[in-house]
Amino acid sequence: MPFTGSDIIKIIFAVILPPLGVFLERGCGADLLINILLTCLGWIPGVIHALYIILKY
Structure with missing residues (x-):
């Protein structure tokens, strides 16, 4: 499935600020709440979760 322009922007936001990408x-x-918790525990888990959410849906 090809990425759209909005998917690329969401991925960029997910790397910079993971909860924004999930939102x-x-x-x-x-x-969103899970991602905020993961981002508070560490930036990398938040990014991984955000990318998972964006690529799954």
Whole structure:
């Protein structure tokens, strides 16, 4: 499945600020809260989770 322009922007936001990438993909919900917690524990787990969410949906 090819990436759209919005997917590329979400991926860039996911690398810079992971919760923003998740918010743009899924909105305000459990995925966002999980990503905020992971980002507080470490930036890398937050980025991995954000990329997973963006690429899965």
